[in-house]
């Protein structure tokens with residue numbers, strides 16, 4: 001088939017920043033601290049770090065490798081590698097559907113960040129007492145109207161960037177925003193360091209106390225969080241990898257991306273928990289945690305309002321560089337499968353995801369009595385199913401393709417092309433054949449009680 005040359009990143013750094021932009025998002029700043037809180041910290045954090053190292057990095061290499069070899073979004077890439085009628089295409093569709101679902105509730109949380117940006121601009125945190133700041137979140141969560149409005153605004157922003165394409169849209173924004181976020185996190189960290197709860201927070205996060213550990217369900221949560229945070233298991237890294245030049249080092253890129261992502265998650269935890277322990281808030285507050293605690297810091301700092309505005313702006317940007325990768329997977333699939341134009345694919349998928357996101361946006365108000373999985377709200381249920389089921393299963397599938405089912409020569413050749421350390425190939429191969437899929441499968445089966 002005669003094909004136009006596929007779009008590419010402008011540079012190697014451009015890819016790393018865009019992929020890190022996909023990885024670093026609400027998963028790091030909003031989700032990591034609250035799941036750490038709910039799972040008792042300590043051992044949970046250790047398991048998380050181990051899963052990034054042993055499962056995350058090998059699978060990220062596998063995704064980028066499959067994408068670059070297969071030159072397409074998940075379904076197309078798997079078809080190109082495994083053959084037209086291969087059942088592995090289903091793995092690509094599962095990933096695409098998962099991206100659709102994740103974006104639908106992710107955009108709701110990003111909407112909360114927009115609301116908080118707005119609140120910082122108008123000075124809402126300064127108008128109430130410090131003890132009342134956490135209740136502002138409950139006000140937002142129970143407002144049907146605002147949740148839907150912000151969801152619409154955020155989806156429109158995401159579509160705006162993805163309309164712009166690879167180099168002009170996604171890469172250009174990431175280059176400016178990622179470094180800014182990092183600097184601001186360091187400023188906030190210095191501030192938390194001087195709070196009286198800092199020591200207790202460090203003990204909570206890093207001291208592996210078995211008394212606070214919650215067993216296999218917690219381990220699965222850590223593994224699922226690792227997949228979510230690294231944007232793995234549904235083909236986002238695969239799709240970004242398909243825009244990568246052949247002279248780029250896949251292993252080196254995967255390590256840099258994972259390192260940056262993990263660093264930001266740790267920074268977020270080290271910023272938030274000192275506030276929780278200094279003010280006697282609950283580490284188990286759940287999805288509202290960041291929104292309930294961070295404004296407390298801002299309300300007390302001399303330049304608090306300015307910092308709050310900058311912070312929530314960057315949080316919106318961090319969410320945007322992630323949501324863009326989710327929408328890119330869904331849209332690229334439509335462009336490739338149905339030969340739609342980028343404009344049409346992005347508008348159709350963006351609008352549908354917005355509609356699908358409405359039930360999540362209403363989880364705290366109109367639909368607050370609707371529980372899908374156990375006691376979970378619609379919003380929590382979707383996150384639970386995507387993070388703890390679909391992403392780990394998708395990750396196992398990707399490891400199986402890269403390690404067992406694709407042509408071994410092709411996998412070796414793609415790994416070594418552009419590699420700075422081609423001799424690492426056998427290590428990666430063993431990891432992706434045995435270590436990663438077996439570890440994920442074990443944790444998964446244990447957690448759902450089948451082992």
Ligand code: TRP
Nearest residue numbers: 023025026027228229231236322
């Ligand atoms: N990793 C992003 C975050 O931490 C979210 C995200 C973007 C994602 N793309 C993904 C999660 C693909 C899973 C799969 O906020």
